[in-house]
Each structure stands twice: as C-alpha cells, then as structure tokens.
Amino acid sequence: MGVGEAVIFLGPPGAGKGTQAAxxxxxxxxxxxxxxxxxRDNVARxxxxxRQVKPIMDRGDLVPDELILALIREExxxxxxxxxxxxxxxxxxxxxxxxxxxxxxxxxxxLVDVPEEELVRRMLKRAELEGRSDDNEETIRRRLxxxxxxxxxxxxxxxxxxxxxxxxxxxxxxxxxxxxxxxxGI
Ligand code: AMP
Numbered sequence: 069m070g071v072g073e074a075v076i077f078l079g080p081p082g083a084g085k086g087t088q089a090a091x092x093x094x095x096x097x098x099x100x101x102x103x104x105x106x107x108r109d110n111v112a113r114x115x116x117x118x119r120q121v122k123p124i125m126d127r128g129d130l131v132p133d134e135l136i137l138a139l140i141r142e143e144x145x146x147x148x149x150x151x152x153x154x155x156x157x158x159x160x161x162x163x164x165x166x167x168x169x170x171x172x173x174x175x176x177x178x179l180v181d182v183p184e185e186e187l188v189r190r191m192l193k194r195a196e197l198e199g200r201s202d203d204n205e206e207t208i209r210r211r212l213x214x215x216x217x218x219x220x221x222x223x224x225x226x227x228x229x230x231x232x233x234x235x236x237x238x239x240x241x242x243x244x245x246x247x248x249x250x251x252x253g254i
Contacts, residue, residue, distance in 0.1 A: 072172030128210030
C-alpha cells in the first residue's frame with residue numbers, strides 16, 4: 069500500500085484553479101477531480117443529483133458535505149489532482165482520512181492567490197465566454213463570501229501541516245503554471 073499521490077488546488081473562485089489543474093493533470097498523467105465540473109455535468113444531464121444541487125449552485129452556496137464526499141469516494145483515483153475540493157473543514161478532515169486509508173501521499177496544496185477585484189473581473193469575463201449560470205455579479209459576490217467564511221480556514225489548516233504552497237496567480241497562465249510546478253517541485 070501507499071502508491072497513490074495527490075495534489076490539492078485551493079483558492080477563491082475565479083483564481084484559475086481549473087485551468088491550471090487541467091494542465092498539470094494532463095502533463096503528469098493525474099486524474100483531475102473537479103467537484104464543480106462533476107456537479108455541472110449532473111445539472112446538464114438532469115440527474116437526481118443535478119436537480120438537487122442546481123438551486124444551491126445558482127445561489128452560490130455550497131453543496132452539502134455528504135454529497136460531495138460521496139462523489140469523491142466514487143471518483144477517487146490513484147494519482148489525482150483535486151480542483152475545488154476540499155472547501156470546508158469537514159471535507160478536509162474527511163479527505164485526510166481517505167488519503168490515509170488508501171495510502172495516498174499528499175504532494176502539496178497549491179493556494180492560487182489572486183486579489184478580489186481581479187477575481188470578479190475574470191469571472192465576469194468567463195460568464196461572457198462560457199455562459200456559466202453562476203457567473204453573474206450577485207452570485208459571484210456570494211461565492212466570494214462563502215469562500216472567505218468556509219474555505220479560507222483551510223489555508224491555516226494546511227499551513228499547520230506544512231504542506232501549503234502559496235503561488236501568485238497574477239500573470240499569464242504560462243507564468244502561473246511555471247510557479248506551480250516550481251512550488252511543488254514536480
Ligand atoms: P466551482 O466550479 O469549483 O467554482 O464550483 C461551482 C459550484 O459547485 C460551487 O459554487 C458550489 O455550489 C458547488 N461546489 C463545487 N465544489 C464543491 C465542494 N467541494 N463543496 C461544496 N460545494 C461545491
């Protein structure tokens with residue numbers, strides 16, 4: 069046991085986690101496990117889960133931990149990059165247990181740091197390009213509030229464990245990507 073490896077991408081909505089996680093997972097041969105993407109796919113297909121979470125996502129609130137943890141257990145792979153998970157302390161604690169049980173080593177937690185004005189600008193631009201229904205100004209404000217309240221405490225949680233890598237998320241995608249690889253040393 070103990071052959072698995074995992075990386076976590078942490079950071080506010082709009083920081084570019086998804087883009088960077090996609091590139092890193094493709095280049096390293098890791099599975100990208102994005103809870104937001106899985107939920108959006110369920111909403112698009114109109115599954116029972118999708119119908120349940122759509123109003124929550126449209127408000128910018130978080131989906132209950134139990135639902136998210138069930139998804140994670142289903143989708144876990146040996147080499148995985150988590151994008152947008154964990155987002156609450158109970159999720160982080162559950163992930164610790166899961167990694168322990170499966171003998172998976174946490175290579176690092178990347179915090180993609182971007183100032184708030186820039187986050188809003190990026191999300192409004194993404195709204196034009198991708199038409200995500202939660203990329204409107206009101207929901208964006210709510211998502212940032214939820215991030216500060218529920219997810220920001222994870223920064224300290226992982227800092228205490230000595231696994232947090234802060235990366236400046238401003239600049240071109242290539243620049244940010246190079247910083248991430250350097251920070252993780254992979
Ligand atoms: P994202 O694409 O990561 O910004 O996620 C979009 C939305 O999906 C969030 O605003 C939440 O409603 C929901 N969501 C995604 N990941 C999680 C998670 N780990 N815990 C709770 N809700 C989540």
